[in-house]
Amino acid sequence: xxxxxxxxxxxxxxxxxxxxxxxxxxxxxxxxxxxxxxxxxxxxxxxxxxxxxxxxxxxxxxxxxxxxxxxxxxxxxxxxxxxxxxxxxxxxxxxxxxxxxxxxxxxxxxxxxxxxxxxxxxxxxxxxxxxxxxxxxxxxxxxxxxxxxxxxxxxxxxxxxxxxxxxxxxxxxxxxxxxxxxxxxxxxxxxxxxxxxxxxxxxxxxxxxxxxxxxxxxxxxxxxxxxxxxxxxxxxxxxxxxxxxxxxxxxxxxxxxxxxxxxxxxxxxxxxxxxxxxxxxxxxxxxxxxxxxxxxxxxxxxxxxxxxxxxxxxxxxxxxxxxxxxxxxxxxxxxxxxxxxxxxxxxxxxxxxxxxxxxxxxxxxxxxxxxxxxxxxxxxxxxxxxxxxxxxxxxxxxxxxxxxxxxxxxxxx
Amino acid sequence: xxxxxxxxxxxxxxxxxxxxxxxxxxxxxxxxxxxxxxxxxxxxxxxxxxxxxxxxxxxxxxxxxxxxxxxxxxxxxxxxxxxxxxxxxxxxxxxxxxxxxxxxxxxxxxxxxxxxxxxxxxxxxxxxxxx
Numbered sequence: 001x002x003x004x005x006x007x008x009x010x011x012x013x014x015x016x017x018x019x020x021x022x023x024x025x026x027x028x029x030x031x032x033x034x035x036x037x038x039x040x041x042x043x044x045x046x047x048x049x050x051x052x053x054x055x056x057x058x059x060x061x062x063x064x065x066x067x068x069x070x071x072x073x074x075x076x077x078x079x080x081x082x083x084x085x086x087x088x089x090x091x092x093x094x095x096x097x098x099x100x101x102x103x104x105x106x107x108x109x110x111x112x113x114x115x116x117x118x119x120x121x122x123x124x125x126x127x128x129x130x131x132x133x134x135x136x137x138x139x140x141x142x143x144x145x146x147x148x149x150x151x152x153x154x155x156x157x158x159x160x161x162x163x164x165x166x167x168x169x170x171x172x173x174x175x176x177x178x179x180x181x182x183x184x185x186x187x188x189x190x191x192x193x194x195x196x197x198x199x200x201x202x203x204x205x206x207x208x209x210x211x212x213x214x215x216x217x218x219x220x221x222x223x224x225x226x227x228x229x230x231x232x233x234x235x236x237x238x239x240x241x242x243x244x245x246x247x248x249x250x251x252x253x254x255x256x257x258x259x260x261x262x263x264x265x266x267x268x269x270x271x272x273x274x275x276x277x278x279x280x281x282x283x284x285x286x287x288x289x290x291x292x293x294x295x296x297x298x299x300x301x302x303x304x305x306x307x308x309x310x311x312x313x314x315x316x317x318x319x320x321x322x323x324x325x326x327x328x329x330x331x332x333x334x335x336x337x338x339x340x341x342x343x344x345x346x347x348x349x350x351x352x353x354x355x356x357x358x359x360x361x362x363x364x365x366x367x368x369x370x371x372x373x374x375x376x377x378x379x380x381x382x383x384x385x386x387x388x389x390x391x392x393x394x395x396x397x398x399x400x401x402x403x404x405x406x407x408x409x410x411x412x413x
Numbered sequence: 414x415x416x417x418x419x420x421x422x423x424x425x426x427x428x429x430x431x432x433x434x435x436x437x438x439x440x441x442x443x444x445x446x447x448x449x450x451x452x453x454x455x456x457x458x459x460x461x462x463x464x465x466x467x468x469x470x471x472x473x474x475x476x477x478x479x480x481x482x483x484x485x486x487x488x489x490x491x492x493x494x495x496x497x498x499x500x501x502x503x504x505x506x507x508x509x510x511x512x513x514x515x516x517x518x519x520x521x522x523x524x525x526x527x528x529x530x531x532x533x534x535x536x537x538x539x540x541x542x543x544x
Contacts (some may be wrong), residue, residue, distance in 0.1 A: 252442065252443040252446050252447070253446050254439075254442065278442035324535050332421060362469070391431055391465040392431075392468055393466065393469070394465075395465045397463050401438070401442045404430065404431045404438050405435055405438050406435055407431055408432075408433060408438050409432070409435045411432075411434075412434060412435060
């Protein structure tokens with residue numbers, strides 16, 4: 001057994017995976033075969049680097065080993081199929097690839113981004129796109145991804161392999177989409193990254209360590225996208241949300257709502273970065289939903305205490321958000337802001353308008369918000385009823401605990 | 414050997430726990446979280462899930478055309494499955510021991526609930542010399 005890779009080398013490998021995979025796919029065009037070859041190259045690195053030292057150009061080393069594996073594989077495949085292939089196979093793969101292995105990407109673009117756009121292709125279901133992105137771009141092992149999503153490893157392996165097959169079957173070319181397509185595709189990429197982030201962020205019980213890694217991974221991938229103002233908005237939103245992580249749960253994993261969090265435990269560095277980013281982005285024009293949500297998060301994060309929160313500004317931002325996205329969840333939050341600025345009665349009025357919306361039917365959030373506003377309005381019994389109804393309807397264990405505790409608290413006063 | 418430990422709670426209105434005093438709810442939740450954590454640390458926990466409320470449960474059958482026919486809700490059910498643990502243990506006795514710990518989860522006033530936990534062995538794959 002060789003000694004294990006040290007942490008630096010392991011980090012390096014993870015950063016290199018998408019670059020190497022991108023380069024190999026570009027050369028051979030076969031996603032699944034390229035992925036297998038890169039895996040083999042990683043195994044080779046794990047056994048040889050601790051013994052021989054990390055090569056001078058680790059990226060080229062990995063590309064070369066992976067390319068050699070895939071060439072070997074293609075050669076034996078085609079040899080079986082076609083006698084003429086022997087001519088090709090007589091040229092040693094090392095020579096075929098010696099020049100290619102170290103050359104720069106001819107288009108000068110970062111392969112990682114192409115890979116990210118490919119993994120978030122609309123032919124894939126969202127769950128497949130998430131799994132494939134983490135696997136191919138994030139460099140996480142199937143075992144790690146399965147753990148993070150609390151499904152058996154075999155299930156996740158199957159999901160990933162089907163995703164690769166769908167990509168192959170759809171004939172998606174490995175390239176950045178054309179300009180007009182890019183905007184739509186970028187939307188899908190941001191959506192996938194945000195879902196990965198949320199999946200990690202909303203976990204409060206279970207193997208939380210693995211799941212919070214997901215948020216870190218989403219942040220890392222979003223940082224690579226840069227350029228677009230909505231991407232900056234998304235990154236800022238993630239930073240400003242992630243900043244509250246430590247304060248969000250109590251000692252036994254119970255949820256602590258924003259207004260009761262210990263703000264001293266918020267991550268100042270993340271808040272500063274998020275605020276600076278959104279402040280620089282907003283004036284650039286073309287405002288989208290991620291930027292507005294980031295701006296709202298910034299107002300919360302900058303308030304020294306819950307009661308010093310600038311709700312008038314938040315109300316204005318939700319008003320804007322409502323105008324560009326027809327989402328009942330936005331309207332719900334708008335109602336809360338309304339209640340904070342103009343009193344609970346006006347918030348409840350907004351909720352009444354939402355009651356008939358089929359998208360919210362049976363949704364516990366409507367009850368939870370109503371309970372909260374009724375409590376503020378002094379209707380204790382009404383608040384208890386709605387807290388309990390929300391508790392019965394939520395599918396989140398920690399949220400259920402929180403809502404039940406609220407109802408119990410009011411029953412005792 | 415693997416066992417599933419099923420926690421059945423009596424019906425009579427969904428989530429009677431919601432009617433408990435606040436500190437008892439908190440104690441119960443803290444117990445459940447540390448219980449799962451201990452099982453995880455001992456390497457015996459395979460899976461544990463709590464189920465959403467029974468007031469949304471549906472019974473589904475395929476119709477003649479293979480399409481789903483749903484029936485329900487069943488708020489009056491005598492008992493419903495609130496959650497389960499799957500554990501991988503050395504002996505049935507150990508599974509019973511774990512079940513007894515879960516059964517003694519604190520209820521109102523901190524008194525043990527002593528609720529019934531159904532313990533069933535999970536079937537294993539074919540024996541090795543069989544394949």
